[in-house]
Amino acid sequence: MKLWQDLVKQGIVGTRRQADSAWQWPAEQLAQRAASWQELPGEQQYLNALALIHSYSRAGRVPWQERAITVDPCPQESLPWCTGKVAALLNRAHSEENLPFIVEACGLLQAHGQLLEPSLLPALLDLAVKHKVLITHIAPVLGRRGQWLCALNEDWAVLGLGAGSESVTEEWITARRSQRLVLLRQALAQDWEGTVAQLKGLWSSENAKDRLLLLQQFSPELIPEDEIAREAFTAWLKDCQQDRSQGVRAQATGTLARLGEESTSIAIERGVLACLTVQRKLTRSSLEVQPPEQYEPDWKPFGIGEKLSHLPSGSKIGARAGLLFQWLSLADPLALASNLGIDMGQLLKLAAKSDYKEACLLGFDAGARLHGAADYLPLRFNDITKAECLPWLESMRDAFPDAALQPLVADTLAALPKKRKGNKATYGVALRIAQCVDRLTEPMTRTLLELLLAQLSGKHVYKDVQRELSELAWRLPLSLLPEWSDRLTNSDCDGLFSLLKNYQQRYQLQQEFADD
Amino acid sequence: MDRTQIIALAPDAASVKAADKLTTPGKWPLLAFHDRAIWGHCKGSGSTPYQTRIDRQGSGFKCSCPSRKFPCKHGVALYLLFAEEHAAFSEQAEAPDWVSEWLEGRDSRAEKKATRAASDKPVDEKAQAKRRENREQKVKAGVEELSLWLADIARTGFAELPGKPYRYWMDLAARMVDAQAPGLAGRMRSLGNLVARGDDPMPQLAAELAGLHLLLKAYGRIDELAPQMQAELRAQVGIPVPEALVLKEPAVVDDWQVLERCQVEEENLVRQESWLLGRKEQRFAKVLQFAHPTQVHGLALNWGPGDVLSGAMHFYPGMNGLRVLPGEFEVRAAGAQAAPTLADPLTAYAEQSAANPWLGTQPMIISQLTPVSADGRQWLADGTRVLPCSSSRANWWRLLALSAGSPLAVFGEWDGRQLRLLGAWLAESYHSLQMAEAPA
Structure with missing residues (x-):
């Protein structure tokens, strides 16, 4: 209403500076009313007019705006929501940021084919964005409603692109690093071959750090028993052995070694056996450890570094011991013991007496982790001192099942x-x-x-x-x-x-x- | 009482955390209850355990610990234990002396209070009239002072108001408090907050000053107006109505569903607002209570969204009476019930605005609306039209999660411009948009 705007303008400057009372009233009744206060001082006339117009415009105001804004409704859920008791427990866990509880609850919901109750979704989605560890646990129990919400909120997009989402296979390419890895895992689960084809296409344009992270995402998924996957990826992993980054080459070699790829396995066996010889005598045997004298350029594709100055334990080592450790960490220690013609326990005892004790034992540990050699663990554990026990167990934690x-x-x-x-x-x-x-x-x-x-x-x-x-x-x-x-x-x-x-x-x- | 309700009784988050550490029966050599009280001994740092007791009628607490907090962590812990580990408590026919004496003391104090309130002691009408007259004079003086200030502002212009320090508004408010017109003091504080806003406050400021001018003018001739309008004006100015008078108003008996309960701390005073909806009459009511921040436990806290208060409410006099004083009632769980279908509440609001120019925010339930976002703001859409609404980010996403893009019935406060969203119905269950337990 123009009169209201005029009154506001006049109010800002004050009646002292602008004493205009010839207002254009929008209705005759208002003009008549205003006529009754013509004798009042200017500021009173102004305030009366302001109050009159304000009340007049307020009474009967229609708040609706003619405008069609629509949103695509969420599809019907096919699974039931969790019970009220579980929702209450999750609500409390959210308020206490009890992440392990939420992880376990989501796992149970998934196992029992239930979904998070709608009113819990926003709070738990926010929590998952804050604590990324929750993402993979919450995503499967969001249901269609959760996916629908994620599509509306940019902050939650990473959670919404779960199984069943068509865009996940495209989104992982452009997502940011932490989100990207989550999306890549989901894309691999959805379309393994297509995603790996995308990965190969993108490979040369990625930086070294990203190439290593991406390779690490699906390497553990490849198992020696899966012949199809092994054949499909061997050639590409061998290409990765020519990568500019030593980390990528080492990761690719480790994966190939774990898969038992022939040429890589032979090269590793040759490299390791060149360093270790068992000397058999009548009374007792000994292990002769002769690390390479110098770095060979042929080793570059295997990710072997020229100068490794420290072992994982933090001990400083020389170049030769570094090369020895790197070769040993690619080999399965059980297979190595077999090749040397002695049992693993004996090999460990002999290695412990050698001049390169630490490089050998830590190399065997790394090799056992790479190849998942569970039988190696009790043999090695027998000879570990009390002080070494905890760090050793911690080093093995992620590589072996409970x-x-x-x-x-x-x-x-x-x-x-x-x-x-x-x-x-x-x-x-x-x-x-x-x-x-x-x-x-x-x-x-x-x-x-x-x-x-x-x-x-x-x-x-x-x-x-x-x-x-x-x-x-x-x-x-x-x-x-x-x-x-x-x-x-x-x-x-x-x-x-x-x-x-x-x-x-x-x-x-x-x-x-x-x-x- | 469930965990959420008990947590609401705690004076602060630290008390809840401390109480949580005591919610294990092993810390309590004695845990017992009967129909009236809960009591227990809690191991403390001293040689003798603390004696903690709770009156289940009205959630009264007492503990022998030296804590200045009220209720102390022992009281909160005992209540939480009772709610969560009920099996650890032994039911007893009679309470020990240290509990029964305390209960007797509480009963006798309550009885005295009730007797005072209900006593037919002859009222000294002369003294009462004199007090009323004194107050009227003070209020009128305050009204005149504010009228002069308003005329002065109209003469010099609003432009200078945003430059005024906050203290300027607080001083004006303090003068209105001295004039025994707290309603006018509140308006002054609101104006101070309004002009401190970064965006252009002038149109809103002009609207507020228009309403204030109308109120001051009307109050000047209050005696000429109808009784209901007089009551409305007194309520607007902030002249309290004695509870005894409100209780004399006819009781409205209904099943009052609690739709919202929230606490706001302002000026060292906690204000608790609760919205109720009478299920039979489909009439809204608002319970308004005040307490010092250290006395929050004195507020009615043993009910909240999800409960129904079956019983009587006494409405305060006024044009669009919403405020009630609770009479006798029982608390029970609401159970499933679909949203009521009320006649076009927005049209009703517009009509009420014509009769009452100071009509403030009004509760509303509007059905068949879909929450949608557009142009960076929140709307409720009905297909061809949209209604502006507002809520916190968390509440908005909770509403979207409930709606899933389909229409639903929403509850909120309409201020004439937008709906402040407070709750919604999903199928037959009502959901308050506030999280039951906010993160610590």
Whole structure:
């Protein structure tokens, strides 16, 4: 309304500067009303006019705007939503940012063919953007509604492009690095061959760091038993051995070695056997270790670096020991022992006596990790000192399944002193050892909890220990909760209480699905 | 009481965290309850455990710990334990002395209060009239002072107002508080906030000043107006209506569904607003309560969205009475119920605006609307038209998640320009858009 705009303008400058009362009233009744205050001072006339027009325009105002804005509705869900109890537990987990709980709940929902309740979606999507570790767990239980929301919100796009999304196979190409790797995994799951063809096409335009990251994404997916995939990728991986980046060459060689590609395996065997010779004598044998005298240019495609100055343990080494370590880390130690005509245990003992003890043993470890040689673990574990035990187990954690590591973790835990000796406590080491497996067995749990109760009851622990204790709840078998609940309750320790709370919440969650 | 409701009783997030650490039965050598109270002994740092007790009627707390917080972490923990670990409590016919004496004390204080309120003690009408007259004079003086200020502003122009310091507005508000016109003080504070806004505040400022001028003029001739309009003007100026008078208003008995409950802290005062909807009469009501930040537990906290208050509400007098004083009622779970279909509420608002120029925000339920975003703002669309709306980012996405692009019934506060979104119905269940437990 023009009169309102004129009145606002006049109000800004004030009636002292602009005393205009000849307003064009939009209705006769208003003009008549205004006529009754002609005798009042200018500012009163102005305020009356302002109030009159404001009330007049407000009364009967139609707020609707004629405009058609539409949004494509979300397709109907084919799976049910989670129960109200699970939604309440997830709501609490969200408020406490209890990520392991959310991960476990999403896994259970997926296993039971259920979806996140709609009202939970925005909060959990925000949390997944904040904590990227959640992305792969939340994405499968978003349902169509979650996907629909993700399509509307740029921040959540990375979660929305899950299985079933047609654009995922295109989006991974242009996405940012962290999102890109998630998308690549999804694209590979959706269309393995097509995605790898895209990857090959893009390869030369990627920088070295990205090439390595991309290669690392699907290398673990290739298994020796999958002959089709092995044949399809061998040629390309061999091309990668000519890459400009040493990291990419080493990754490609490692993958080829794991797949048992013939020429690579032969080259590795030759390289390793050139360094190691078993000298057999009547009374005892010895291992002669002769690392290469110098770097050969032929080794470049295998990702062998010319100068490796430090071992993974941090020890400084010379160039020859570096070459020895790199060759050994590509070979399966069990196969190597067989080629040398001795058993693995003996090879380890002989290597431990050699001048290149550390390079040999760490090289065998790396080779065992690459080839997943689970039988190597107990043999090597037998000769490890107490001090080496924890870092060694931690180095093996990601390469082996729980079944291979559980006996070793159990032995290590059992060997720890249960009680404090003066100020010396072992609960910190025990917690780190427990983190080497995803799930603790019942005997391991009993050993660990006895130790923790003996050392922590009535004690205050720092926040980082408290966090480690609360995270431990996700590794314990639920069957033991009734047995330990009272003792943990009475421990009078903040950290053990956090552990118990998480343990109980996890129990409640599992109970919700137990009746299904 | 569930966890969310109990957490709402805690004075701060730190108390909830501290209480959470005590929510294990092992910390409590004694845990017991009966129909009236919950009590327990909590191990503390001293040799004797703390005695903690809760009155289940009205959520009263007492603890022997030295904490100045109220309720203390022991009280919150005991309540949380009772809600989550009920099996750990033993039911007893009688409470120990330290609980029963406390309950008796509470009962006797409540009884005295009720007796005072209901007493037929002869009112000193002369003194009462004198007090009323004194207040009227103070309010009129305040109204005149503000009228002069407004005329001065109209003469010199609004342009200088954005340059005024915040203190200028607070001083004006303080003078209105002195004049016993808190409603006018609130308007002054709102104007201060309005001009401090970065965007062009002039049209909105002019509208607010127009409303203020009309109010001051009308109050000047209040005696000539109809009783309902008089009550409205008194409410606008902020003259309180004694609760005893409100309770004399006829009770409206209904099943009042709680649609929203929120707390806002302003000027060292916590204001709790609760929106109710009478399921039978389909009438809205607003429970408004105030408390000092340290006395939040005194507010009604044992109900929230998802509950129904079955019982009586007494409406305050006024033109478009929404504010109520709760009478006797029972709290129960709302259960499934579809959104009510109300006659075109926006048209009704426009009509009410004609009769009451100070009509503020009004609750509304509007059906068959789809939330959509366009031009960087939020809308509710019905296919051919759109209605402007507003909500926080989190609430907006929750609404979108509920809607999934399909029309649904929404609940919100309409201020004449846009709908502030508060809740929505998904099938037959009502969802408040606030998260039940916000991240700590």
